[in-house]
Amino acid sequence: MNAPLPVNHQVNDATSLPPGSSAGKFFEVRFESIGGLGAHAAGHVLATAAVLRMGMNGAHFSSYGSEKKGSVVRSFVRLGADNQPIRVSAPVETPDVIIVFHGVLLRNPATSRGLRSDGTFIYNAPAGVIPEELKALPRSARVIRVDALGIALKEKSRPNAVLLGTICGTFPWLDAATVLATLSEEFAGKNPAAVATNEQAFRRGASEFEIIESIGEVDGDLPIARSDPEWGYETQPIGAVLPEPGNSAWNDMSASRTGLMPVLEGAKCIHCGVCDLVCPDFCLVWGDGADTSKFERELMGVDYRYCKGCLRCVESCPTGALAQEIETPGLADRLRVPLFPEMIK
Ligand code: SF4
Ligand code: SF4
Structure with a gap:
């Protein structure tokens, strides 16, 4: 109805x-x-x-x-x-x-x-x-x-x-x-x-x-967002110099996900690496196997910072170890395995 x-x-x-x-x-x-x-x-x-x-x-x-x-x-x-x-x-x-x-x-x-x-x-x-x-x-x-x-x-x-x-x-x-x-x-x-x-x-x-109810804590209107340019004609660096080169490691692709995310169930994973072959964004994190006679490298999880939720990994996983789940607030932060732990302050 x-x-x-x-x-x-x-x-x-x-x-x-x-x-x-x-x-x-x-x-x-x-x-x-x-x-x-x-x-x-x-x-x-x-x-x-x-x-x-x-x-x-x-x-x-x-x-x-x-x-x-x-x-x-x-x-x-x-x-x-x-x-x-x-x-x-x-x-x-x-x-x-x-x-x-x-x-x-x-x-x-x-x-x-x-x-x-x-x-x-x-x-x-x-x-x-x-x-x-x-x-x-x-x-x-x-x-x-x-x-x-x-x-x-x-x-x-x-x-x-x-x-x-x-x-x-x-x-x-x-x-x-x-x-x-x-x-x-x-x-x-x-x-x-x-x-x-x-x-x-x-x-x-x-x-x-x-x-x-009763959630906001600020009195009055919020300030307007206006960004002044960092450099002007007097302060800009010499031409062709990149003083702050970009680095894709700092990219955050979380906003690209539109409600669904892959979640790993470790017990089902056979560490075959098929998910890594299809992932376009270098999101899957590998570590040393607990028993190296069995697996030299094991899939540890997903770095959701780089995951855009395309779910190719889920579609390709032969064992169902990666499954799609609805993304609820905070879930990606809780399950994230960082690819570059040294970047986390
Ligand atoms: S494709 Fe599935 S079984 Fe293979 S490594 Fe990825 S999650 Fe594990
Ligand atoms: S959903 Fe897409 S981007 Fe995210 S880990 Fe799987 S293949 Fe990579």
């Missing part, structure tokens, strides 16, 4: 404008995500629904890193009443809403920067342990958790459909039926089979969220 959609209100009359509109301010949303989870598409659907179907003014754009799956993506939506033209095209620095698509992004302080003290912070995580990082949010902000990945996996959808449902469920003036219709229309042309699954994911996102 379909979950009910939240009750909605008209938004294009003077009494029910988006929060802040009457004070000449826009309603601003920042999606914090990584490539492949659909943040850009979510922002596009929200802005399209607001502008073409709800009579509002709106703007949407995204910023990408290398545009590679797994890199940081930020998507910005700015909405205003129909009498409020939008002439700003800068990124959203002081959002009313931040929507976090992946738990690993909570580790980055830039994710929550600029959140208003009366803002809303929606993050994707299963129920259970509440991340410590949420203490850095404003005391008076509304904090909402939804298991977007778990729902998406179950409904064969993507987290963006779930999180669109959650923002509609938490802001009643956003017409959930209209946003859902826009989402369905978007997919009807590209992937008709995804319409029903996305709809169910959206409905569950609109109703299956949890408000986390």
